[in-house]
Amino acid sequence: MKARTGWLGIGLAVLGVTGSVATLWMVFFWVPTEARQGVIQRIFYLHVPSAWVAFMAFGIVAFASAVYLWLGDERADMAALAAAEGGMVFTAIVLTSGPLWGKIAWGTYWTWEPRLTLTLLLGFIYLGYMMVRNATDSPERGKRFAAVVGIVGAINIPLIHMSVYWFRSLHPDPVVLKPDGPTLDGDMLTTLMIGLLSFTLLFFGLMTLRYGVERARHTLELRESA
């Protein structure tokens, strides 16, 4: 079991890295420059796939947490932890690429753009998840607490999403932000899709490896306590 997880993880990670490298190549050398924003728009191909992965990862955290609370299977908690750590990394990528893009393209670091705002809040929920895991005397309780944070967070995110978009619709920003551009032409769409696929594979690779490490740690603990 351990060996299999290891090989699967490495395999996925290698695919992911290859795809990411290919994406980078496409971003810098192949895809045409977007008309309005110029070269800086190329951040889009890293920013958007990262956001996709960050939220998908949290979905996994929430689902695994629910399974953990329901069935009590430690492996579900390990999966949640692995997904959370990976998700945090990609959340950080979104939150650094976003303001950078904003500053260079439109002159401001932060404009409460709904998607970015939502990602910021997701970042805090992730932070809460990790803090709570380690803040108890009993590791067992810490895992349960984290699972609760994950589940409540996931229930809340659609509501937060609706509210920030609704808020923005009431107070439209004078600078019209259309990070996607009005339409995506063929090459741009291809680059985006490759980026999406690569980052997703990379995430699952990292998650699988992290899960493997956690399982090994757990097995070691069991051996030491015998």
Add this chain to the structure above:
Amino acid sequence: MSDERAVPGWLSVVAAVAGKDLRIEFRTRSRSFTMAGFVVLVGVLFNFSIDQALVRPQDIASGLTWITLILSGLIGVGRTFAIEKEDGAMSGLLLTPAPRDAIYIGKVVANFILVFGIVLLTLGVFGLFFRLDYGNHPGTLLLVLGAGALGFVALATLFGALTASTTLGESLLPILLFPLLVPMVVYGASASGRLLAGRPVAEVAGQGRMLAAFAVLALGAGAALFGQIVEE
């Protein structure tokens, strides 16, 4: 098991827990004084922090009310489990056959009464300090604030139980809670802002529905997950 044993009724537990919490609060006044004092002081500081020639309190009252409600509610609800921790009272409660979700709802009821009292105080204090105009539909205003307060209390009670059992304690509560309160503040402040500006009720119906949905989801999640949190 052969012989039948008395089982506490669900509503009876809710009433008993809520009553017990309120009675303790009435005797010790540990939370209500702190929260009330906080509200008055916010009003005072607010008065000194704005130039009323440039900014009308009436315009910012809505947002300020919600922030005050959240911060003072945080103080109050955060303490709700401190009392239970003394002498391990909550552990004793969990050794009884009383259902956990009923215990949770009982605490939510007590906390809601406390927080709604603070809402009324806040409106009163701001009305006094800033000659606030409550708009044409004060009843609806209270309803909106009540719905928001309920959702807030539901989440704060759940996470308050959680943080009470962590080494970081109550200081963890804002980090966990604030991201989740964004919908409440968005819809709530918008609705109360409009009502304070004299707008008709129909304009805030959508926000009201969202606040109600938020409260219902929060209560449901809390009731379902409270048992997981208090278990050792």
Add this chain to the structure above:
Amino acid sequence: MTDDTSRPSSEGLGLHALRRRFGTHVALRDVDASLPAGLITTVFGPNGAGKSTLLRILAGSLRPTAGSVSWRGEKLDPRSADWRSRIGVLSHATHLYAPLGARENLAFHARMHGLEAPDLDAALERVDLLSRAEDRVSGFSRGMRQRLALARTLLHDPDVVLLDEPFTGLDSHAARLLEGVLRTLRDGRRTVVLVTHALGEGLALADHVLLLVRGSVRLDAPASDFEVDGFAERYHGIVDAAETGLAATASGSPA
């Protein structure tokens, strides 16, 4: 310990391969024992023996890592509401609300158990606190709080009473009172599990004795097997042997 099938009614709490792990620390190590019904079993053991862990599992506060518990021959889930309605737990935490009065504390507890018309006066009288019924618990001494906690424990007439170091911090008056009340529990209806450090009081009250050291059962026998005088020596002998021969000692119970 084998099932005594000729007297099934004497079977009380059964512990089957009970195991509880906290990280790498094993608190209970495959504990098998039978605590007879209607009798008082005293659980002895040095610090870290796993006595409190055992009690918490029986009270439903803690889940075992492995193994099971049975009651009267049937598998038991100590975390069920039905079990909680049958047990009374007294630990060194009093589980009382200090701002409330003695009677109010009992009344609240009664409502948590769904008791319709509890006789609070009798409960208070039993622990000699009727005169202080309306006073707030915040003004009570440690001994008085423990007595009130005992009243609360017995209020719903539990079938099983679990006591975790109840003599801790009590003055002699309160200790004597507690011992007196515990003796009345020896009525054949109730199964009592008493965890204590106090060898003297523990043995005096015991019908059955269980000795745990480092999570394993070292002794599991009726109290009549022991002399009061020689018990302390025997106890220390077993504990020392268990502690020093930790890895090598097989779990030997003379039962």
